[in-house]
Amino acid sequence: MTDVSLLWDQHACLPLQPDADVGELTRYSRDGPAFVSVNAGYSPHSFADSSRLLDHYRRSIDGHPGMAVAATVHDVARIAESGRIAVAFDLEDSGPLDGDLENLRRFAELGVRTMLPTYNHENRAGGGCLDSYDRGLTAWGRNLVTEMNAVGMVPDGSHCSARTGLDMCDISTGPVVYSHSCMRSVWQHPRNITDEQARACADTGGVVGITGVGIFLGPNTPTLDAMIEHLEYAVELVGAEHVGVSTDFSFDAADFLRESRTNPGLFDDSYTRWGPIQWMPPEVFLRLGTRLRDRGWADADITAVLGGNFCRVAETSW
Numbered sequence: 001m002t003d004v005s006l007l008w009d010q011h012a013c014l015p016l017q018p019d020a021d022v023g024e025l026t027r028y029s030r031d032g033p034a035f036v037s038v039n040a041g042y043s044p045h046s047f048a049d050s051s052r053l054l055d056h057y058r059r060s061i062d063g064h065p066g067m068a069v070a071a072t073v074h075d076v077a078r079i080a081e082s083g084r085i086a087v088a089f090d091l092e093d094s095g096p097l098d099g100d101l102e103n104l105r106r107f108a109e110l111g112v113r114t115m116l117p118t119y120n121h122e123n124r125a126g127g128g129c130l131d132s133y134d135r136g137l138t139a140w141g142r143n144l145v146t147e148m149n150a151v152g153m154v155p156d157g158s159h160c161s162a163r164t165g166l167d168m169c170d171i172s173t174g175p176v177v178y179s180h181s182c183m184r185s186v187w188q189h190p191r192n193i194t195d196e197q198a199r200a201c202a203d204t205g206g207v208v209g210i211t212g213v214g215i216f217l218g219p220n221t222p223t224l225d226a227m228i229e230h231l232e233y234a235v236e237l238v239g240a241e242h243v244g245v246s247t248d249f250s251f252d253a254a255d256f257l258r259e260s261r262t263n264p265g266l267f268d269d270s271y272t273r274w275g276p277i278q279w280m281p282p283e284v285f286l287r288l289g290t291r292l293r294d295r296g297w298a299d300a301d302i303t304a305v306l307g308g309n310f311c312r313v314a315e316t317s318w
């Protein structure tokens with residue numbers, strides 16, 4: 001059966017290099033509309049680094065016949081109708097702001113639509129999920145969330161400490177998402193979120209994006225079955241209108257390994273104990289809708305989880 005509902009991958013990773021080949025994104029090509037949010041930097045990056053990456057990605061994507069950058073949800077629909085893949089950007093960590101909230105608006109103008117304040121370890125904005133203590137969102141972090149709401153950027157709790165995520169949900173006037181976080185009740189991993197975090201996110205109108213990373217789904221098992229176990233748990237907990245998907249796919253695993261070697265302090269044994277991280281490739285991800293239908297999911301729930309929900313958040317926030 002043809003799957004024509006929108007597929008929305010809320011987070012994927014091209015090599016963080018200003019000569020990265022964006023052509024890899026055509027791996028999302030399908031018989032139906034597709035959107036992907038591409039990461040444009042994380043905690044080690046400066047404003048100049050991420051701006052340079054965004055310049056490169058934007059120029060290359062708009063110069064490629066199979067894809068285009070979407071600034072609005074209307075753009076996503078228009079680009080998808082022409083058979084191309086729609087792309088927007090996200091940032092992991094507030095480090096690329098160089099401490100200047102004015103840079104949020106500049107990033108928004110360059111197409112960044114989602115940002116998480118803290119990547120694994122505490123910074124000026126808040127706590128990280130790998131810290132042994134949890135002080136939550138700081139005063140500066142609160143200003144950051146308020147300014148993100150103002151410029152149309154969606155606050156993202158992935159990689160943050162639980163308290164930081166909950167604080168963001170308290171303070172944000174728009175939906176808060178977890179772009180790429182699985183359920184800790186299904187698989188005990190510090191990068192996965194608690195039921196309380198998922199409920200608070202849903203209360204903002206937000207979406208929990210179950211992600212295709214082996215070590216977050218189970219013992220390094222990036223399979224559709226493992227993803228569906230997390231999806232079904234999350235749907236039962238917060239309802240199908242608050243659950244989405246992402247791959248967190250690293251198009252160049254060597255690039256991720258290089259990053260983890262260059263910045264070993266950002267990762268710990270919870271990332272390395274199962275050997276090289278395994279990701280769900282787009283080709284497998286594209287089969288998720290069919291598998292959910294085979295599981296007996298209702299069409300409306302499949303449409304919502306594959307993309308309708310994240311698209312709703314974008315419509316409200318961008």
Ligand SMILES: [Zn+2]
Pocket residue numbers: 092158159180248
């Ligand atoms: Zn991440």
